[in-house]
Amino acid sequence: MRDWAAYVRERLRLEGLKPERAAEIVEEIAGQLEQAYREVLANGLDEAEAEAEAASHVADWEALGAAVRESPTARIPALDRLAERAAERQRRRHGLPASLAGFWSDFLYALRLLRRDRGFAAIAIATLALGIGANTAVFRVTDAALFRPLPFPHPDKLVELENLEIDTAGLSDAKIDPTHWWSAAPSIDAMAAYSSDDADLQAAGAAEQVSATLTSAEFFRVLGISPMLGRAYTAEEADSHAAVAVVGFDVWRERLGGAPSALGKTVELNGHPLEVIGVMPPGFSFPQGAQVWVPYPANALGFFSSTAFFCETVARLRSWGSLARARSDLDLAYQRILAPHPATPTFTVIPLHQALYGSSRLPLLLLLLSAGMVWLVACANLAGLMLARTTARQQELVIRAALGASPWRLMRLLWIETLALAGAAGVISVALAWGTLRALMPWVPTSVSTAAAAGDWPRVIAFVFGLTFLSTLLFGLVPAAAAAWPSLRALIEKTQGSRTATPGGQRARQVLLGAETALTLALLVAAGLLIKSFWKLSSQPEGFDPGHVLMASAPLPSAWSNQKKELFYSAAIERIGALPGVETAAAGSCLPGMGAFGIIDFSPADELSTRVGMVRCEVSTKYFQALSIPLLTGRAFTPADDQSGRNTTILNGAAAEQLWPGKAPVGRIFGFAAGKGKLLYPQEVVGVAASTRSWGFADPAFPSLYVPYGRGTMGRLFLLARTSVPPEALASALRGAVWSVDKSVPVTGIETLDQAMAKSISAEHFRAWLSGAFAALALALACVGIFGVVSYDVSRRTREIGIRMALGARGRQVTGMMLRRGMLGVWIGAAVGLGGAFALARWLASLLFQMQPLDPEVFAGAALLVLLAGGTAAWLPARRATKIDPSSALRYE
Amino acid sequence: MLRRHLQKGSAELLVLAMLEDRPRHGYEIGKQIERRSEGQIAFRIGSLYPILFRLEDRGMIRGRWVEKAGERRRRYYALTPAGREFLAAQWNTWEEFVRAVNQIARPRHA
Structure with missing residues (x-):
């Protein structure tokens, strides 16, 4: 059939x-x-x-x-058919991917497990997301400054001349153009000078404050970036200060319509019409934040004082040039050009990257280190959780092993679970970092935030990937290996006997606790030091009243004569003083709380061997009144001081104290000690003003002398107005008052003195605040970890505790026992952490203001905080042990 | 359209009707219809089987394998409650159809 x-x-x-x-x-x-x-x-x-x-x-x-x-x-069902077909295709194509399919099924299994254990998953993901998120935000901020090369061709060949000081007396304008020296320095390919300031940009009918840079002709050639549209300016245009400008990509796109026809259009910079001749490619912004570049004669770019010339210069070395060679070349060039001038100019040649980011390197590294430590605490925390979890899963693992799973296979199973957790955390952390940065940016000091703005997200995403993967290795692989490899036979016996974990697991958890505690303590100490330092800094007596003062800067063309400048400032002060709402108008070349240039050594007439480095400030008569700087003794300037012919001067307290310690300074004479007992430029002290903080972070009261402005020299002055109304409201009136004197003078940097003061210590503020936040985060994570480990210990030993209590142990004894066990790792960790904190404190010593890195208060406070917080975190679950009812505890398991 | 629907419906109706008194296997259903219609309607396996399949899909009947000693196992079909309800409704439709045909056709022959 x-x-x-x-x-x-x-x-x-x-x-x-x-x-x-x-x-x-x-x-x-x-x-x-x-x-x-x-x-x-x-x-x-x-x-x-x-x-x-x-x-x-x-x-x-x-x-x-x-x-x-x-x-x-x-x-x-359709999905299964799809999967089957895909698997079939895979099989046909590669012939092997059983392992891949296994990977996938392990992943699905891990997801199912985590969905079942939502509490654990939520805590693990949140912990890790915080750790990775903090690092992502910090990486985004620090990337440009610490890791990336400058965005210019051959960035290693770019150098900056720093602290360039030349005695300018008797030199012609042409000779003090530092950018012309390079032609005599063979190792230097090109050099440019530049100077940046905020300026009002008027384009297409709307005004906006931008960072504008005056540069000499070679600027773009030095950097090696050409305009993407139009051209850069020529040497002739630079030397004649031609009315042309190169604009940044953002200005071009947002303010000029983003079309090629923008070339030839006119924009106004601080009221000066300029023709747009070039557009820089996107991302180009040098110096940081600059969006408009205007040609300017190099020799007019510096800041002049009576004895020195300062200027920012950037140079490109030839391909064979080195720092040392550039330095010796420039030395020779100086000698040749400045001869027979006797004075030796001083300068340093440093790589441009170091010049831009060198000073922020240590604080940024500290930031990165702090964030890294938070991440380690998070990982230690998770490792503890995973260890507890794998211990609880030992029965399952044993069965899997008995059915033939190799240790590798078991390890993969556990590791994939951590991968799923870390992947979720990684995704969340990007959002977290993004949100944090958005929220934080207003508080970030501009030097850091502009660098961060240049950071690119692909690098950040790559960083997150890397860190996420590393996390899984750190918190996942170690516990996984520990769980997969111990003698399984022994495990079977143990798991069948009771749910007690291996002593090894207990020890590992204590080690993790110790590590968390140590890291947290070190972070707390660092944060404590920075916070205390900032507190000291901001509670420094200021010596003046920054409230209700509006300030502005009015840089005058260098071609003006001193007399013309003097007349201009006098008129401007008068007009500003006449504005309604202004109580006192004044001007000064330096301001408290901000940097000052040109420290000069002076000696008392009666003790020529004493030298005191002082800042020389040119001020108007009402300067002290406008800033409410009290006069300690003597008198303020009067208009008569200008005409008297005597070189009258007012010292600050610090200068008086150093020139004549313990003596009355009024009426005494000081000046330059010129050898052979001669005193040049003698000055008579008519008064002593209170010391004011000079610049944010250095010595708070630098010796200063004040002279009436216009006495021979005429530097750039800040205009000041003490107001009876909120000072911000007078900004445009002040600008109008200055322009009523001369419309061609740009008025820049209008802000209140309060804002300027806050800005001068914003970096310290930010640093203290952020390290405090990181330390708090680490402390919270460590407490969660301690709480978790002790809770686990208590639940695991419920039976034992029940027996003890049945045999008459008191609640207090049981709590004490659990507390001692839980705190063991904390104690050891605290000891190790103190050691780490010592090293960290020494490292950040240079960031501290008037305090020793090994500050006993901070160390003791941080240690106490860790022990108290850790103790509380351990005590809460330990106390629960006493609530155990012996009879039910004995039935437990 | 109506005709096709009725034809299809009537084939399903016949199959369901065969299962009204007891479960039967597929071949037996076809034979039973042939016998009752005195050879007028013959269901071949090729056309009967899709009907069974469709009815089972729609939950009208349920198939179950039954093994008897010395025989190949066979799949027996039984009416489900839904099938029973459907059958009753189909009978009504059928009777209405027949009545309508009679009313239209009778006067001619009367």
Whole structure:
């Protein structure tokens, strides 16, 4: 007889159906055909006829197959079919990916487990997201300054001349152009001078404050970046201060319509019309934040004082040039050009990257280190959690091992779970970092925030990936290895006996606790030091009243004569003083709380061997009144001081104290000690003003002398107005008052003195605040970790505690026992952490203001805080142990 | 359209009707219809099987494999409650149809 099943299988196409259902269908139809065949046979026909008759029952196999295949119940669900087809394709293509399929199924399994254990997953993801997020935000901020090369071609060949000081007396303008020296220095390819300031940009009918830079001609050539549209300015344009400008990509796109036709348009910078001749490519912004570049004669770019010339210069070395070679070349060039001038100019040549970011390197590294430590605490925390979890899963692991899973396979299973956790945390952390940065940016000091603005997200994302992966290795792989490899046989016995974890697991958890505590303590100490330092800094007596003072800067063209400058400032002060709401108007070349240039050594007439470095400030008569700087003794300037012909001066307290310690200074004479007992430039002290903080972070009261402005020299002055109304409201009135004297003078940097003061210590503020936040985060994470470990210990030893209590142990004894066990790691960690904190404190010593790095208060306070917080975190679950009811504890398990 | 629907419906109705008194296997259902219609209606396996399959999909009937000693196992079909309800409704439709045909056709022959 024919094999009817084979007959049906040959003809009926059943692809896409569940295999077991397809087999049933074949069997059923074959059975019916066979029955028809037998029936015909029984009616007396021969086999061939019977077969033909039975076969005639199904005329159209195609139609039958189609009808059956339509059945939704018999079909394989669409998703499974897809997966099956994909797996089939994979198999055909590569021949192996069983391991990959295994990876995927492990991943799905891990997801199911985590969904079941939502509490654990939430804590783990949140902890890790905080750790990675903090690092992501910090990396984003520090990347440009610490890790990335400058965005210029051959950035290693760019150098900056720093602290360039030349005695300018008797030198022609041409000779004090530092950018011309390089032609005599073979190792230097090109050099440019530049100077930046905030300026009002008026374009397409709207004004906006931008950072504008005056540069000498070679500026763009030095940096190696050409405009993407139009051209850079020529040497002639620079020397003649031509009314042209190159604008940044953002200004071009947002303010000038972003079309090539923007070239030739006119913008106004502080009221000066300039023709746009070039557009820089996107991302170009040098110096940091600059968006408009204007040609300027190099020799007019510096700040002049009576004895020195200061200027920012950037140079490009030739391909074979080195720092040392550039330095010696420039020395030779100086000698040749300045000869027979006797004075030796001073300068340093440093790589541009160091010049830009050198000073922020240590604080940024500190930031990175703090964030890294928070991440380590988070990982230690998670490792503890994972260890507890794998201990609880040992039974499952043992069964898997018994069914033939290798230790590698088990480890992969556990590691994939951590990968799933870390992946979720990584995604959240990017959002967290983004949000944090958005929220924080207003408080970030501009030097850091502009660098961060240049950071690019792809690098940040790569960083997150890296850190996430590293996290899984750190908190996942170690516990996974620990769980997968111990002698499984021993484990079986243990897990069958009781749920007590291995002593090894307990020890590992204590080590993790210790590590967390140590890291947290070190962070707390660092934060404590920075916070205390900032507190000291900001609670320094200021020596003046910055409230209700509006300030502005009005740089005057260098071509003006001193007399013209003096007349301008006098008129401007008068006009500002006449504004309604202004109580006192004044001007001064330096301001408290901000940097000052040109420290000069002076000596008392009666003691020429004493030298005191002092800042020389040119001020108007009402300067002290406008800033509310009290006069300690003597008198303020009067208009008569300008005409008296005597060189009258007012000292600050610090200067008086150093020149004549313990003596009354008024009426005494001081000046330059010029050898052979001669005193040049003698000054008579007519008064002593209170010392004011000079610049944010250095010595708070630098010796200063004040002279009436216009006495021979004429530096750039800040205009000041003490107001009876909120000072911000007078900004445009002040600008108007200055312009009523001369419309061509740019008025820049209008802000209140309060704002300027806050800005001068904003870096310290930010640093203290952020390290405090990191330390608090670490402390919170460590407390969660301690709480978790002690809770776990208590729950694991419920039975033992029950027995102890049944045998008469008091609640207090039980709590004490659990507390001692929990705190062991904390104590050891605190000891190790103090050691780490010592090293960290020494490292950040230079960031501290008037305090020793090994400040006992901070160290003791941080240690106490860690022990108290850790103790509380351990005590809460330990106390729960006493609530255990002995009878139910004995039934536990 | 109506005709096709009725034809299809009537084939399903016949199959369901065969299962009203007891479960039967596929071949038996076809034979039973042939016998009751005195050979007028013959269901071949090729056309009957899709009907069974469709009815089972729609939950009207349920198939179950039954093994008897010395025989191949066979799949027996039984009416489900839904099938029973459907059958009743189909009977009504069928009777209405027949009545309508009679009312239209009778006057001619009367």
